[in-house]
Amino acid sequence: MLPDHLSTTYAALADPTRRAILARLAAGEATVNELAEPFPMSLPAVSKHLKVLERAGLITRGRRAQWRPCRIEAERLKDAAQWLDHYRRFWDDSFDRLDAYLGELQSGEQKDGDNS
Amino acid sequence: MAITADVAALFAERELVITRIFDAPRRLVFKMWTVPEHLVRWWGPRGFQTISGRMDVRPGGVWSRSMRAPDGSVIRKHGVYREIVMPERLVLTYITDDAAGNPGPETLVTVTLADLGGKTRLTLHQVGFESVLAREAHHAGWTSCLERFVEHLSANAA
Numbered sequence: 677m678l679p680d681h682l683s684t685t686y687a688a689l690a691d692p693t694r695r696a697i698l699a700r701l702a703a704g705e706a707t708v709n710e711l712a713e714p715f716p717m718s719l720p721a722v723s724k725h726l727k728v729l730e731r732a733g734l735i736t737r738g739r740r741a742q743w744r745p746c747r748i749e750a751e752r753l754k755d756a757a758q759w760l761d762h763y764r765r766f767w768d769d770s771f772d773r774l775d776a777y778l779g780e781l782q783s784g785e786q787k788d789g790d791n792s
Numbered sequence: 793m794a795i796t797a798d799v800a801a802l803f804a805e806r807e808l809v810i811t812r813i814f815d816a817p818r819r820l821v822f823k824m825w826t827v828p829e830h831l832v833r834w835w836g837p838r839g840f841q842t843i844s845g846r847m848d849v850r851p852g853g854v855w856s857r858s859m860r861a862p863d864g865s866v867i868r869k870h871g872v873y874r875e876i877v878m879p880e881r882l883v884l885t886y887i888t889d890d891a892a893g894n895p896g897p898e899t900l901v902t903v904t905l906a907d908l909g910g911k912t913r914l915t916l917h918q919v920g921f922e923s924v925l926a927r928e929a930h931h932a933g934w935t936s937c938l939e940r941f942v943e944h945l946s947a948n949a950a
Contacts, residue, residue, distance in 0.1 A: 687894035763808055763899070767916055769837035771812045774824060777834045778816040 685752055688732035693717075694725050701735060701748040711746065808918040818905045821912040822879035825903060849873060855884065865891040871901075880905050886918070 688694055697711055712722040726746060729735045733752040738745045814821050824830045826849045832842045839862040847855045856870035868889040875883035882903040888896040899918050906913040 684894075689897060763918060764810065766837060767808075767810050767918075770835055771810070771914075773836075773838065774834035775812070775814060777830075778814055778820065778824070781820070782816060 684732045685734060688728050688734055691725070691728075694729055697722075697725060697729065697746075698734060698748060698753075701746055705738075705745040705747045707743050707745050808916075810916045812914050813908065814912045814914060815910075816912055817910060818907045818912045819879045821905055821914060822882070825882055826876070826878075849876060851875060867891060868893070871898075874900075880907075 689698075693715060696714070700706060700711060700714075708719060708723060708726065711726070712719050715722060726735065726737070729746075730737060734749055735746050736749055737747075824834065826847070828845060828847050831847070832845070835857070836842065836859050841860045843858050843860050843866065845855075845857040847853075849855075851873055853873045854870070855873060856868060858866055858868045860866055870887055870889070871885035873882070873884045875881060884901050886899045886901045890896065902917040904915045904917070906915070
């Protein structure tokens with residue numbers, strides 16, 4: 677199954693505002709104020725989203741001064757991108773079973789498969 | 793500013809394409825996807841057991857399926873049917889929740905069936921959250937930022 681940190685990552689990515697924040701950060705570091713600008717929401721609300729992203733390891737924040745610029749963490753996103761491999765295995769295994777099942781259906785009572 | 797090529801890959805159109813030929817007529821293969829009694833017989837890796845499911849096979853209809861993995865954990869998969877063109881095409885959204893119930897990335901699955909005269913070629917196409925991410929960046933008006941970002945990366949990679 678998925679490692680625990682991936683669950684946190686996916687949960688963090690499930691929100692469109694947070695994905696938009698990540699897309700913005702892909703263009704470079706930004707402060708909370710800059711990140712908040714395109715969204716019709718308060719700074720505290722944006723800060724809350726940033727905390728979720730930070731906990732998920734998707735971003736890090738500078739320690740210096742009040743700016744605390746945010747930046748994207750590529751490594752964790754890369755892990756999340758590996759869902760593709762997960763799905764490929766899922767489908768390959770499923771289609772092996774489908775192949776066998778279709779064979780069964782057609783060699784036995786063909787009508788069953790057709791009428792249900 | 794720390795940028796790596798790994799992030800660029802995430803903004804590319806990532807997709808999964810799987811093609812298989814089944815020795816069965818197209819109509820029957822289509823039914824494997826839309827009739828619950830058939831679906832439970834093959835859907836999911838060996839050792840996974842379907843414990844509950846719902847299929848409202850019509851555009852806008854919801855589907856969901858909970859499965860028990862061999863390690864005992866329960867995984868829920870769910871989504872919405874977008875398009876149903878019997879017997880050749882099926883489009884659905886597809887999300888896998890983890891054992892803790894957190895939703896995974898939203899993906900879009902398109903199943904296309906080609907009639908090969910008694911046999912059927914199935915093509916499964918799945919696109920996922922990187923594309924969704926890119927789409928939302930577009931909506932937010934950040935497309936040019938992303939384009940510059942990708943250009944910057946290709947310049948660095950060259």
